[in-house]
Amino acid sequence: MSRADEKLAQKLAEQAAAGRSRRRRTVDAREPGGVRVTVEGRECLASGARFSRYAHGDVAALRSRLAWIGATARTLVMTDGVFSMDGDIAPLRDIAAASQETGAQLLVDDAHGFGVLGATGAGAVEEAGLGVDDVPVLMCTLGKAVGTFGAFVAGSPVLIESLLQRARTYIYTTALPPAVAAATRESLRVMRDEPWRRSRVLEHAARFRAGLADLGLPSLPSRTPIQPVLVGDEAAAVSASSALFEQGFWVPAIRPPTVPVGTSRLRFTFSASHTATQVEQLLAALQALCASGVLRPAASA
Numbered sequence: 001m002s003r004a005d006e007k008l009a010q011k012l013a014e015q016a017a018a019g020r021s022r023r024r025r026t027v028d029a030r031e032p033g034g035v036r037v038t039v040e041g042r043e044c045l046a047s048g049a050r051f052s053r054y055a056h057g058d059v060a061a062l063r064s065r066l067a068w069i070g071a072t073a074r075t076l077v078m079t080d081g082v083f084s085m086d087g088d089i090a091p092l093r094d095i096a097a098a099s100q101e102t103g104a105q106l107l108v109d110d111a112h113g114f115g116v117l118g119a120t121g122a123g124a125v126e127e128a129g130l131g132v133d134d135v136p137v138l139m140c141t142l143g144k145a146v147g148t149f150g151a152f153v154a155g156s157p158v159l160i161e162s163l164l165q166r167a168r169t170y171i172y173t174t175a176l177p178p179a180v181a182a183a184t185r186e187s188l189r190v191m192r193d194e195p196w197r198r199s200r201v202l203e204h205a206a207r208f209r210a211g212l213a214d215l216g217l218p219s220l221p222s223r224t225p226i227q228p229v230l231v232g233d234e235a236a237a238v239s240a241s242s243a244l245f246e247q248g249f250w251v252p253a254i255r256p257p258t259v260p261v262g263t264s265r266l267r268f269t270f271s272a273s274h275t276a277t278q279v280e281q282l283l284a285a286l287q288a289l290c291a292s293g294v295l296r297p298a299a300s301a
């Protein structure tokens, strides 16, 4: 383990962590039910594993899937911790319970929770009060809140050693450059020493949501820094995104196939570096877009 890996393991109070340098190639192919399929999912298929999807954060659907496939200890349940396009947090306690009841293993991809949620910033799993027994495989990227590059997997020493020896996307790949590992260590120090950053980014999200409610704009139930505003139509989402860009706000329009048809949206993402004034300016810009008809409040959508 490198020193950055050890820092991560220490941070997560897990037994081990394996850094990953290779970018995860994510392809979103949402089903109408709103389920993300990634290239890892496709590699699962290539490995001969059977692949079965359940609806977004739906524990009842997961339970029936686990029963239907006859889950065993060789079954791996995978979920985002914070869903990347909706911003909501997976019901991890219930997902962990459903997995444990059938003996299945659980993998949480907490790309968007790590550094943001939990008492020490360790993410959605920490916030849910879960540990390595509940979530045997925790995967987080370093390219979001950590602000560097790469990713890591945290879990038991056996898991980590298995990945080091056998993971297709790990072997014969150049390791993280030392400069990136050093920057990651510094980010972990900031996470530890400056918890106000987590409070601040969540305050921005809360203030923004309250502002959306005042404007009547259709949001999704997210309290994380990912705050979507549903627009519906693809062209309308692009127009709104362009209008915001002209005013100095970079807000991507997310469209199919990343999200289901008819649910194109503006995806607002807040950072601790934003100021409260900027959040107000953004809300004022949205109000102007509503007034000019570029965006339509929920009642008239």
Ligand SMILES: Cc1ncc(COP(=O)(O)O)c(C=O)c1O
Pocket (backbone or CB within 6 Å): 023, 024, 026, 080, 084, 109, 111, 112, 141, 142, 143, 144, 150, 151
């Ligand atoms: C849930 C989730 N996992 C993993 C990733 C990949 O992150 P990275 O680009 O840092 O490898 C993303 C990218 O947005 C994501 O949303």
